[in-house]
Amino acid sequence: MRARSHASWDAIVQGALALWRTKGFAETTVTDICKAAGVSKALFYVYFARKEDVLMEIEIFTMRDAHLAARSVASRPYELLDLVEAVIGVLEQGMRRFPPDLVFEAVIETYRMERRALAEGAAEAGLTFLFLEPFEQAQRDGKLPQATDLAQAARIAQILVADAIRTWSALLYKDPLAAPLAAQIAALLATRPAE
Missing domain, CATH: 1.10.10.60 (Homeodomain-like)
Structure with a gap:
């Protein structure tokens, strides 16, 4: 059965x-x-329940693969940039298998899913599924300062990735995504406010 x-x-x-x-x-x-x-x-x-739910199922496996790639990077000497690029690289590779309009729709549906979750009382920190686990590992390994609010950092990185993917798919995947976006996110995370 x-x-x-x-x-x-x-x-x-x-x-x-x-x-x-x-x-x-x-x-x-x-x-x-x-x-x-x-x-x-x-x-x-x-x-x-809806055809959009099928779309989200496909995305779930990509997230799992992104986390596996991050674990692989973290199993050897690495820098934060390497970790972030591994996560985004898996997403980029997976998305290139699909038409840009489908990827664009997946991003929009992710935003809708987040809105529904927040309306139902989910904490915003609970919506950090893409980067929270890799950032926790990076913090344990000394790649992120202990004072870093990991949930907030993961949420910001995830928002930047979603917005970049939306734009990248609208431009029909013309340029590479992972390396330049990872560099932006790693630089943002490395920036510390003046004390």
Whole structure:
């Protein structure tokens, strides 16, 4: 039963991705996804409330991969810039597999998801999923000062990444993203207010 359940979930995700690549996100309906996946609408709604939720599932795996890349960097001598670039590099590599309009939509949906979470009482610090874990490691390793508010630093870095990705996708991935953006974030984190 579990294997069949996973196969249905996977068919929905793969069907949605195929349609989004050819038809675009906005033009693809839940009905289209169900037909491509060979599942009923009822089964779709067992797994996902909306087509945007399928989009967020795809993004979750990218976050996991970004954290794995950060751990790999932290397992050897590194600088903060290396850690930040590893996280953004995984995102860039993953996003290049998708049409720019789909990536743009994913960023917009992430903003909507954050707004809903905040409206439901989530703490803003709880929305630091991309960088909090890597920054905690960097602080333990002495790459970030102990006085750094990690939740705030992670939130600022995440906002900068989301905005840069939105712009980068609108410009059709013309320039590299990871190295210049990582340099900006690392420089911002290295800046200390005058005491």
